[in-house]
Amino acid sequence: MARTIGSNGARTAEAIRQAGVTLIYRHGYEAMSLRQLAAEVGLQSGSLYKYFDNKQSLLFDIVREHMADLLAKAEADLAGIDDPMARLKAFSAFHLRYHMQRMAHVFIANMEIRSLDDDHRAMVVGLRRRYENLLEDTLRAGAQAGVFRIAEPKVATYAIISMLTGICMWYRPGGRLSQDQLVDIYTGLVVDGVTGPQGLTAAAERHRALA
Amino acid sequence: MARTIGSNGARTAEAIRQAGVTLIYRHGYEAMSLRQLAAEVGLQSGSLYKYFDNKQSLLFDIVREHMADLLAKAEADLAGIDDPMARLKAFSAFHLRYHMQRMAHVFIANMEIRSLDDDHRAMVVGLRRRYENLLEDTLRAGAQAGVFRIAEPKVATYAIISMLTGICMWYRPGGRLSQDQLVDIYTGLVVDGVTGPQGLTAAAERHRALA
Numbered sequence: 001m002a003r004t005i006g007s008n009g010a011r012t013a014e015a016i017r018q019a020g021v022t023l024i025y026r027h028g029y030e031a032m033s034l035r036q037l038a039a040e041v042g043l044q045s046g047s048l049y050k051y052f053d054n055k056q057s058l059l060f061d062i063v064r065e066h067m068a069d070l071l072a073k074a075e076a077d078l079a080g081i082d083d084p085m086a087r088l089k090a091f092s093a094f095h096l097r098y099h100m101q102r103m104a105h106v107f108i109a110n111m112e113i114r115s116l117d118d119d120h121r122a123m124v125v126g127l128r129r130r131y132e133n134l135l136e137d138t139l140r141a142g143a144q145a146g147v148f149r150i151a152e153p154k155v156a157t158y159a160i161i162s163m164l165t166g167i168c169m170w171y172r173p174g175g176r177l178s179q180d181q182l183v184d185i186y187t188g189l190v191v192d193g194v195t196g197p198q199g200l201t202a203a204a205e206r207h208r209a210l211a
Numbered sequence: 212m213a214r215t216i217g218s219n220g221a222r223t224a225e226a227i228r229q230a231g232v233t234l235i236y237r238h239g240y241e242a243m244s245l246r247q248l249a250a251e252v253g254l255q256s257g258s259l260y261k262y263f264d265n266k267q268s269l270l271f272d273i274v275r276e277h278m279a280d281l282l283a284k285a286e287a288d289l290a291g292i293d294d295p296m297a298r299l300k301a302f303s304a305f306h307l308r309y310h311m312q313r314m315a316h317v318f319i320a321n322m323e324i325r326s327l328d329d330d331h332r333a334m335v336v337g338l339r340r341r342y343e344n345l346l347e348d349t350l351r352a353g354a355q356a357g358v359f360r361i362a363e364p365k366v367a368t369y370a371i372i373s374m375l376t377g378i379c380m381w382y383r384p385g386g387r388l389s390q391d392q393l394v395d396i397y398t399g400l401v402v403d404g405v406t407g408p409q410g411l412t413a414a415a416e417r418h419r420a421l422a
Contacts, residue, residue, distance in 0.1 A: 026325065028239030110380075111322050114237065155388070155396050158381050159374050166373020169321075177366070185366050192407025198399030 025104040067127040084142030149199035278338040295353030360410035
């Protein structure tokens with residue numbers, strides 16, 4: 001956990017977090033040494049402990065802050081939008097824009113889940129679950145309203161989030177397509193994916209397989 | 212590069228690769244020590260050098276072998292299938308089944324690209340590009356034939372591959388849905404995604420934005 005510190009201290013803690021993101025992104029959590037981290041922010045190794053209990057609490061702080069921020073901003077963006085199709089489009093656009101800007105954080109949040117202690121991992125997975133539920137509940141509502149044709153809202157949720165998150169793997173600012181154009185293209189794939197006839201085919205196949 | 216060794220040696224080299232996959236998956240490439248790796252396969256650290264020049268060449272060997280195997284098996288699966296829709300479905304099914312079975316390899320191939328030397332990275336990215344082209348060429352052929360409605364085949368390729376690869380992040384054998392059912396559901400999302408009306412909307416929007 002981050003310790004209680006004044007406003008200068010808060011700036012230093014933030015600098016440590018930023019340096020931590022960069023080093024973990026580049027080398028991986030286990031390989032990052034506290035000596036390296038301290039050097040990056042111009043502190044002695046021993047001084048780090050004024051700001052963070054240990055390396056594990058720094059990782060937890062980074063990943064939790066990322067997931068909590070993602071969740072809070074998504075909830076704010078979707079507030080007041082009730083129509084499932086409008087919510088789906090808003091969620092997709094939000095997720096894409098957020099992930100085009102926070103590639104290192106996203107990489108760490110996905111990859112270093114393995115390095116979190118059990119309690120920390122459970123808390124992060126809980127936040128992620130709440131985030132996924134924003135989409136899953138929207139898909140269920142749209143399916144009930146007959147707007148979406150999807151056999152398995154949970155599987156569709158995972159599939160859509162993976163697709164949208166993947167933009168981190170290749171997007172670089174200043175490319176041929178603008179962020180707006182990429183949002184249009186990806187959102188188009190998502191909307192068609194959950195409204196097309198195959199969603200029902202899959203449901204029928206599954207029903208047949210279970211019968 | 213793996214050294215030239217006899218058949219016992221080949222078995223040992225394979226055991227080293229397997230242990231390397233496990234350790235890198237768990238700890239990250241930089242954090243894995245050769246001492247750890249040697250202990251895992253019951254060798255002295257010094258003996259590893261009979262099989263691999265160094266840690267970097269082991270990583271390259273693991274990632275290259277994975278990408279080459281993925282590419283070769285995909286090419287074999289798609290051989291003789293000319294119809295774009297049939298090729299798209301075959302590609303999706305192949306990718307899903309492969310990725311449900313090789314989670315650790317996939318994780319490493321995606322995450323430890325950062326740890327490869329420039330030359331090694333270029334070779335792996337080249338193999339990955341050839342693999343992506345299998346899908347991109349199929350999407351282009353289908354768009355030309357009027358079967359698919361997609362504005363940007365390259366973007367759609369990245370989007371689809373991310374969606375399908377994401378199954379690694381949550382799939383566990385023995386769950387409620389069988390592999391066949393998951394293939395149906397994901398493939399349905401892909402097919403609807405590239406045949407629905409939004410693909411053209413995105414193209415029209417882009418055209419308007421550029422006009």
